[in-house]
Amino acid sequence: MSSSSSKAKSWMCGCCGNGGGVEPGPDAPTHQAVQLQILDRYVVLDNGIARVTISKPGGIVTGIAYNGIDNLLESRNVEDNRGYWDLVWNDDTTPGTFDTIKASNFQVIMSNDDQVEVSFSRQWDPSLKGKLVPLNIDKRFIMLRGSSGFYTYAIYEHMNDWPGFSMGETRITFKLNKQWFHYMAVADNRQRYMPLPDDRMPGRCQPLAYAEAVLLTNPVEPNLKGEVDDKYQYSCDNKDIQVHGWICTDQPTGFWQITPSYEYRSGGPVKQNLTSHVGPTSLSVFYSGHYAGDALVPKFGDGEPWKRVFGPVFIYCNSCPKDVDFHSLWEDAKKQLVVETENWPYSFPASEDFPKPDQRGKVSGRLLIRDRCVCDDHIPGSGAYVGLAPPGAPGSWQTEIKGYQFWTTADENGLFSINGIREGDYNLYAYVPGVIGDYKCDAVITITAGCDAQMGELVYEPPRDGPTLWEIGIPDRTAAEFYAPDPNPNYVNQLYVNHPDRFRQYGLWERYAEVYPNEDLVYTIGVSDYRKDWFFAQVPRNTDKGYVGTTWQVKFKLDEVDQKGNYKLRLAIASATLAEVQVRINDPNANRPIFTTGLIGRDNSIARHGCHGLHWLYHVDVQGSKLVKGDNTLFLTQPRNQSPFQGILYDYLRLEGPPTTNAI
Known part of the structure; x- marks a missing residue:
C-alpha cells in the first residue's frame, strides 16, 4: 500500500x-x-x-x-x-x-x-x-x-x-x-466461518448428487468434518x-x-x-x-x-x-x-444512460383488498409488494427480463410510494402476502422526468367464486410454512440447525420416503396441521426399483353438496421442476383426471434448497356431481419420476363452494 x-x-x-x-x-x-x-x-x-x-x-x-x-x-x-x-x-x-x-x-x-x-x-x-x-x-x-x-x-x-x-x-x-x-x-x-476452497478438492471431500454439493471428509479445519457445502444454500x-x-x-x-x-x-x-x-x-x-x-x-x-x-x-x-x-x-x-x-438513485455516475434523480419520476397510492367472502369492507393491503414493470399480464413481472422494475412495500394502511422510476411506460403490479393471486392496474403509466403520479385508491379483488370450505397453507408464494424434516445426520450444514430456513439443508428430498416409508402423504382437513403434516415438496419416492411417482390425499367432509353446482379448487404452486400435478376427486384410478397442469417448470428449487421458484396459480373447476355428502378425498398425483428433483412445492390450496352455497 x-x-x-x-x-x-x-x-x-x-x-x-x-x-x-x-x-x-x-x-x-x-x-x-x-x-x-x-x-x-x-x-x-x-x-x-x-x-x-x-x-x-x-x-x-x-x-x-x-x-x-x-x-x-x-x-x-x-x-x-x-x-x-x-x-x-x-x-x-x-x-x-x-x-x-x-x-x-x-x-x-x-x-x-x-x-x-x-x-x-x-x-x-x-x-x-x-x-x-x-x-x-x-x-x-x-x-x-x-x-x-x-x-x-x-x-x-x-x-x-x-x-x-x-x-x-x-x-x-x-x-x-x-x-x-x-x-x-x-x-x-x-453468518458463519466457511470452509476453505481447499476443502472442496479431491481427498478432502466427497461429491454428492450434483457438482455444487460436497461432503467435507477431511477439511483443513477438523470441526467442519461431516458438513455439506453447497453455494445454493446461501441464495437470497x-x-x-x-x-x-x-x-x-x-x-x-x-x-x-x-x-x-x-x-x-x-x-x-x-x-x-x-x-x-x-x-x-x-x-x-x-x-x-x-x-x-x-x-x-x-x-x-x-x-x-x-x-x-x-x-x-x-x-x-x-x-x-x-x-x-x-x-x-x-x-x-x-x-x-x-x-x-x-442516496439512491445516485447523482454522481457520469453516463447519460444512468438517469439522475431529477430525471426520474414517482408513483404513489393506496392498495385495498375486496374479498366479499372474507369481509364486507375493503381491507388495507398491509405489507403488499407493489411495483412498476413493463406492461404485461398480471404476474408477468416475475418472468420480465429486459426492462427495469421498481418495487416497494405498502405500509399497514396499504399506502405506497415508489421513487426514482426511470422514464417509460409501465403497468402497476402487486401481490399481498396472505392473499391469493396477482393484482394489475390496467392503466399504462407513463413516467416522465419529475412526474408525481397519484394513483389514488386501487382495489384488488382476488380470485373468488364462493366461500372457503377448506384451505391448506398460506398464500405467500413460498412453501416455507410447510414441514421440512431434519436433514440426514450425515449431511448437515450446521448453520441451518434449528434455523427458520431449515429447508436449505441438503438432501431433504430423500427424506420423503423415510417419513412416508409405506404410503404417501394423507392430510385430513380439521385434523392435520400443515406445519407438521404437509411435506414441503411432493417428490418421487425412492424405492428398491428406482423412483416412482407419488399421490397425495386430502380428506375432507361436506355436510351438504350442491350436485348441480360448480366448486372451485385454487391450486397455487410455489415451484415446479419438470413436474406435473394431476387432480382427481374420489376416484384415484380414474383414467382421466379432472385437471392436469401438464409438464411444467424448470426451477430446480428442490435441489437448490429454495422454498420457491416461479409461482403458478390454477383455478380448477370441480363439478358438484363429483362430490358426495360426507367423506371426500382429493388426490394429487405427481407422476414424473426420472429424477429425484422432479417435484412440486405447493404454496396454497383452497376449495371454494358454489357461489350460491351457504357453506362457510
Whole structure:
C-alpha cells in the first residue's frame, strides 16, 4: 500500500463522501483528493482509504489495498480471476460460452479531486460473430473522495442491425484472499466461518448428487468434518440481497457488496440469486436462470435494439480494532446500506444512460383488498409488494427480463410510494402476502422526468367464486410454512440447525420416503396441521426399483353438496421442476383426471434448497356431481419420476363452494 493508505488503521466505518455515516478515526486520511494513476498495463484509483488496481485495457480488478492489507483479492489467482464482470451467452452457432468480459478500450470519463470515473469498453462488429457476444459493453469504475470503497456499473447495448443471441447469466465476481477471509455474512441469521476452497478438492471431500454439493471428509479445519457445502444454500431473494460479504477476523476487515436498488435485476423482488460462497467468493448476479430456468434467460432477436445499465453496486470496505467484536463490521455495513439507499438513485455516475434523480419520476397510492367472502369492507393491503414493470399480464413481472422494475412495500394502511422510476411506460403490479393471486392496474403509466403520479385508491379483488370450505397453507408464494424434516445426520450444514430456513439443508428430498416409508402423504382437513403434516415438496419416492411417482390425499367432509353446482379448487404452486400435478376427486384410478397442469417448470428449487421458484396459480373447476355428502378425498398425483428433483412445492390450496352455497 502507499504510505497514506497504510495509515488507515483506525475504525473506518461508514466513511462515505456521498452520504456521511460514522466518522472515521483521526488517522484516517479521508480528505485526501482522489488520485488517478495511469500505467502501461494498469489503472490505479486511490483516495487514501482504499487503492484499487484495474488492468488496462481489460478492466479486470486485480488488486484492492485496504487497512494495511496489500490485496484483499486472491493474488495467487491469475489476474483475470480476481475481480471481474462476466456473462454466459450463446447464439445459433455458438454453444453456451462463459466470457470474462475483457475490454479493449480505456477512457478517463472524469477526474478531479472529488471523483474519478474510468471506462473500460469493447465494441462489437460483424467480424466478431460467433467469437464474442453481440453487445457493446462499457464497464465503469468510480471512486469518490472520502469513500471507503468504490462503485462499479456497466452498460450493455445490442444494436438494431446485429444478430440475435441469448444470455444465460451476467454478474460481478470477486475472489477474495483465502488467507484473510474466512467468515461470511449474508443476513443477520445467516453468518458463519466457511470452509476453505481447499476443502472442496479431491481427498478432502466427497461429491454428492450434483457438482455444487460436497461432503467435507477431511477439511483443513477438523470441526467442519461431516458438513455439506453447497453455494445454493446461501441464495437470497432480490429484495433481500442488499448487503453481503466477508470478514477477515485476524486483522478485522470487511469486504461488502452493497446493492441499494434491484431495479436492474430480472424477475422482480422474489427472484432468487446467489450471493457469497466458498472461495471466498462474493457475487452480484443480475441475470440468471437459477430458480426459474429458461423463463429468466433473455433472448434477443436479430436486429432487436436493447440497452441496459447494471448497477452501480458499491464495493464497501470497513475495519475495526482487534479488541472490538468483528461482528460490528456487519452492523456497520448495514448502516452503510442505509446511507446508500437514502442516496439512491445516485447523482454522481457520469453516463447519460444512468438517469439522475431529477430525471426520474414517482408513483404513489393506496392498495385495498375486496374479498366479499372474507369481509364486507375493503381491507388495507398491509405489507403488499407493489411495483412498476413493463406492461404485461398480471404476474408477468416475475418472468420480465429486459426492462427495469421498481418495487416497494405498502405500509399497514396499504399506502405506497415508489421513487426514482426511470422514464417509460409501465403497468402497476402487486401481490399481498396472505392473499391469493396477482393484482394489475390496467392503466399504462407513463413516467416522465419529475412526474408525481397519484394513483389514488386501487382495489384488488382476488380470485373468488364462493366461500372457503377448506384451505391448506398460506398464500405467500413460498412453501416455507410447510414441514421440512431434519436433514440426514450425515449431511448437515450446521448453520441451518434449528434455523427458520431449515429447508436449505441438503438432501431433504430423500427424506420423503423415510417419513412416508409405506404410503404417501394423507392430510385430513380439521385434523392435520400443515406445519407438521404437509411435506414441503411432493417428490418421487425412492424405492428398491428406482423412483416412482407419488399421490397425495386430502380428506375432507361436506355436510351438504350442491350436485348441480360448480366448486372451485385454487391450486397455487410455489415451484415446479419438470413436474406435473394431476387432480382427481374420489376416484384415484380414474383414467382421466379432472385437471392436469401438464409438464411444467424448470426451477430446480428442490435441489437448490429454495422454498420457491416461479409461482403458478390454477383455478380448477370441480363439478358438484363429483362430490358426495360426507367423506371426500382429493388426490394429487405427481407422476414424473426420472429424477429425484422432479417435484412440486405447493404454496396454497383452497376449495371454494358454489357461489350460491351457504357453506362457510
